[in-house]
Amino acid sequence: MRNFDFHNPTRLVFGQDTIPKIGQYIKEYGEKKVLLLYGKGSIFKNGVYDTVVKSLQEAGLTVVEAGGVKPNPVLSKVREVVALMKAEQVEAIVAVGGGSVLDTAKISAASFYYDGDPWDFYERKVFPKKALPIYGILTISATGSEMNSGGVITNEEEKKKWGWGSPFTYPRLSIIDPSVQSSLPVNQTVNGAVDTLSHVFEAYFGGTKGTLMQDELSEGIIRTTMTSVKTLLSEPSNYEARANLAWAATLALNGINGLGRAGDWASHGIEHSVSAYYDIAHGEGLAIVFPAWMTYVHHVDPEKFARFGEKVFGIVDGTTEEKALKAIGAYKAFLQEIGAPVALSERGIGQEHLDDMAENAVLRGPLGTLMKLNAQDVREILTLAL
Amino acid sequence: MRNFDFHNPTRLVFGQDTIPKIGQYIKEYGEKKVLLLYGKGSIFKNGVYDTVVKSLQEAGLTVVEAGGVKPNPVLSKVREVVALMKAEQVEAIVAVGGGSVLDTAKISAASFYYDGDPWDFYERKVFPKKALPIYGILTISATGSEMNSGGVITNEEEKKKWGWGSPFTYPRLSIIDPSVQSSLPVNQTVNGAVDTLSHVFEAYFGGTKGTLMQDELSEGIIRTTMTSVKTLLSEPSNYEARANLAWAATLALNGINGLGRAGDWASHGIEHSVSAYYDIAHGEGLAIVFPAWMTYVHHVDPEKFARFGEKVFGIVDGTTEEKALKAIGAYKAFLQEIGAPVALSERGIGQEHLDDMAENAVLRGPLGTLMKLNAQDVREILTLAL
Structure with a gap:
């Protein structure tokens, strides 16, 4: 820690x-x-x-x-x-x-x-x-x-x-x-949930070891967010689900969840670059970028991605590498289940600006903590996200 | 919530x-x-x-x-x-x-x-x-x-x-x-952990429904505390265990864990009465009182005690009532494993002041939220704790 x-x-x-x-x-x-x-x-x-x-x-x-x-x-x-x-x-x-x-x-x-x-x-x-x-x-x-x-x-x-x-x-x-959030369009509720999850991921996958308490908190926020947003898809006015989702969203980025850990924030950096070029909702951009980032960097800390799979999706079978990949697949499946996009093509984004977006993303230097990403890395992640 | x-x-x-x-x-x-x-x-x-x-x-x-x-x-x-x-x-x-x-x-x-x-x-x-x-x-x-x-x-x-x-x-x-806590006597580390767990329990078992996010946080603090204190029994200078235990203790009572839930606080009230009569460490008093309180009140909210058993001890078999009782037993066994007392007699306390302590505990009114406890209830809980 x-x-x-x-x-x-x-x-x-x-x-x-x-x-x-x-x-x-x-x-x-x-x-x-x-x-x-x-x-x-x-x-x-x-x-x-x-x-x-x-x-x-x-x-x-x-x-x-x-x-x-x-x-x-x-x-x-x-x-x-x-x-x-x-x-x-x-x-x-x-x-x-x-x-x-x-x-x-x-x-x-x-x-x-x-x-x-x-x-x-x-x-x-x-x-x-x-x-x-x-x-x-x-x-x-x-x-x-x-x-x-x-x-x-x-x-x-x-x-x-x-x-x-x-x-x-x-x-x-x-x-x-x-x-008051009961009247939100479904996609906005979904985008909010993806944003919340992404904030947790930035701290959770940042690579810092010895943070059991923080990991427990992160996993609790993740499970609460997933459970609540799924409830809201069928019951948009369910107050308890709204309240739990709201409190999870605040806890995800009021500082507590990140304490004692290096944040990664590469995925946010990449998404910001995408939405500087395209008028895409932040939550949608994160839904698209995060699984691609996970796929690209998981080899640096496969144990953490495997833990994520076990604690969030109950994945216990396989080697560490297998569990890590299953976890990333399970997260992508969850996103699809709640109607979030998981590919740039779903929002009409192709290869036109891949280089521009990659260069733009690292304007203030390489991104990330778990793995330092330069423009070429970002380009490959965006390619995975196509 | x-x-x-x-x-x-x-x-x-x-x-x-x-x-x-x-x-x-x-x-x-x-x-x-x-x-x-x-x-x-x-x-x-x-x-x-x-x-x-x-x-x-x-x-x-x-x-x-x-x-x-x-x-x-x-x-x-x-x-x-x-x-x-x-x-x-x-x-x-x-x-x-x-x-x-x-x-x-x-x-x-x-x-x-x-x-x-x-x-x-x-x-x-x-x-x-x-x-x-x-x-x-x-x-x-x-x-x-x-x-x-x-x-x-x-x-x-x-x-x-x-x-x-x-x-x-x-x-x-x-x-x-x-x-700096590496040099603490073992029993003080243990008492601190019990105090932390007890703070979480007061909010967790208070009876408020629809608090998934809070329950997740509570269970995370509980698991972190239990894991860390067990590590410290054999490795008192393990920094990560000290850090996680310390952060768990702060999170347990900095307000966050209690938000949106009615606290119970009957067990603290009973312990305060015990330690007003006997020179017993607060953590020891809580280790003795809490299992007795759980046993006495669990019938009011057996689902929550069963959930506690599942999320903390992995207890999944049996009826709700059976799981609740197993959970209380598992907590008592955990306390014994870390060397905490689970009976008043272990600290030389007998029946001498049971009535006095029971009356004293409710001086400012009945205790508790999950179940309102009068002096007679407190006496019965103390009797269970003998």
């Missing part, structure tokens, strides 16, 4: 009928004027927008609105939001939506106190010293952004989809009411 | 050679004069005292010392510590030791700002509005006090061993270097 230094200051309010309290919470923390940030309109359909606005108004808060944050959120939107925040001098951000809205809120909260371009933070040219407080209202469980400090933004002009975070960009408070 | 509101602001620094950083951390947070609080001297033997003092001195801090905190820490010591803190006007507490030292630090940190008697907080006569910052240096993994807000103190005069906590008594920062 590696040493670690963990500090997650986010307060998490979880459960049914918790969203109407948001105005009161903000009032108690002391802000009076907030930016209400949201996406492309699902919150109008599921009633969350009305609930939040009513709560903010009843608490006497002044509300400035900015909607239209896209999935795979973009830098141009961040710039627009930051300009509005500065013009209006808001005191906090209320981010209502999924990871895209929360991620946009984080970079915007830091950029509020910075005169230069927000992308400078992503390029590590500057580091924030503070950020506006962020309140999250989660409407889809997937990225874990509601309880961590990180965010991914796409710089459309430069085709860079990068991650960034700071100690100042943890949401102060996030609310998760799993019941 | 129940709704929950979680906020754990403690920063956790974990791993080898982390203790020498304590002075620097405190300096960065800004305090200049601290109380160094510790127990009965093990920190002199394992070198931790010297490491801490050197680090505090090198950071230029003024140090006031108070030692002699006992296991099952007592109110008279708290009063003495608070008087010293007020006289010296310290700005923070550095608590070096196990749960007893941390628990003493918590009530003392709150009492620093209160003119009345510290026990008033335990009696819920007053509630703190602030507390001095607490820095923890953990030397034995057991209570989880390093990353939660609670503490148990014994009022010797009134024979009350009670728990208390507040949002202000989370340690600001705790350091866990598992390697």
Whole structure:
């Protein structure tokens, strides 16, 4: 086990009928004027927008609105939001939506106190010293952004989809009411589950030894996610399945699961490169990339892939190598069972940009920890994923 | 799953050679004069005292010392510590030791700002509005006090061993270097493991349904604890086993494991009553009380006890009732395997105070959630434990 230094200051309010309290919470923390940030309109359909606005108004808060944050959120939107925040001098951000809205809120909260371009933070040219407080209202469980400090933004002009975070960009408070996710389209629930699993895999397969407690936690999150998403395919309004999936998604990336282990994160890097070229959902990209990555690197740590097979799929027969390969096959079969794509071709992606995507993926250096991947490796993984 | 509101602001620094950083951390947070609080001297033997003092001195801090905190820490010591803190006007507490030292630090940190008697907080006569910052240096993994807000103190005069906590008594920062626990006597390692398991059980067996994610986490902590403590019996210096046991102990009671579930806590209540009458280690008391409690209440939720048997001991044959009873038997056998007592008689406790302890246990009302226990129930459980 590696040493670690963990500090997650986010307060998490979880459960049914918790969203109407948001105005009161903000009032108690002391802000009076907030930016209400949201996406492309699902919150109008599921009633969350009305609930939040009513709560903010009843608490006497002044509300400035900015909607239209896209999935795979973009830098141009961040710039627009930051300009509005500065013009209006808001005191906090209320981010209502999924990871895209929360991620946009984080970079915007830091950029509020910075005169230069927000992308400078992503390029590590500057580091924030503070950020506006962020309140999250989660409407889809997937990225874990509601309880961590990180965010991914796409710089459309430069085709860079990068991650960034700071100690100042943890949401102060996030609310998760799993019941509002009952109306999500099936594919979004599935993509969220794949995202959750992928976050766990990045820590689980990073190669660090002597982490029994972490492995147990990872396997528990994996099994819970798989069981819950399968239940939701037939019972989308099953509250317990929604709640367990939501809590699993938060635990997968609130820091706890990764402690004491080197994260790998190559698959995320590759997926970011794919979705910088193609308009593909992050969860879909991960469903496609991860089995290919597993196939390409499993020889470095076959014992861990075999353990994964045993603990998650009950695979106990065969040599270590055989069990490892069966495990990867079983994961691919699970993805197909829940309707996730497992090949680039399923989303109309061919060989056109393989080289570009491979080069793009390693722009900031080789990817991965379990196995260091250069552009050629990435190209081979993408080829496996075709 | 129940709704929950979680906020754990403690920063956790974990791993080898982390203790020498304590002075620097405190300096960065800004305090200049601290109380160094510790127990009965093990920190002199394992070198931790010297490491801490050197680090505090090198950071230029003024140090006031108070030692002699006992296991099952007592109110008279708290009063003495608070008087010293007020006289010296310290700005923070550095608590070096196990749960007893941390628990003493918590009530003392709150009492620093209160003119009345510290026990008033335990009696819920007053509630703190602030507390001095607490820095923890953990030397034995057991209570989880390093990353939660609670503490148990014994009022010797009134024979009350009670728990208390507040949002202000989370340690600001705790350091866990598992390697310093290599020199612990075997029975202390065992007692710590039993304490950890018992914390998990209190949430796991509380009766709340629809908590797959939490159950998975609990079972992971239980398996990790059992595996690690068994390794340590033959290899007390095995770092990975120490690290996994330590991280499991923290996870067992830093709040995460309990979220969304009603805790039971009857067994802790009964043990506190036992150790208010007899000078018995908390872990030993829990090893004795828990199997008796399980036997007495399992009929209320036999499915959960059967699940426990399957997930922890691999028990799959028999009716639900049979599996539940086998599980309780397997847990008792595990306790005996690691050298923990499973009967009051093993610690020389007979029938003398059964009625007194039963009455004392329910002083603040019936115990438990899975099954509400009155004095007669407690007496029967203690009788089962004889």
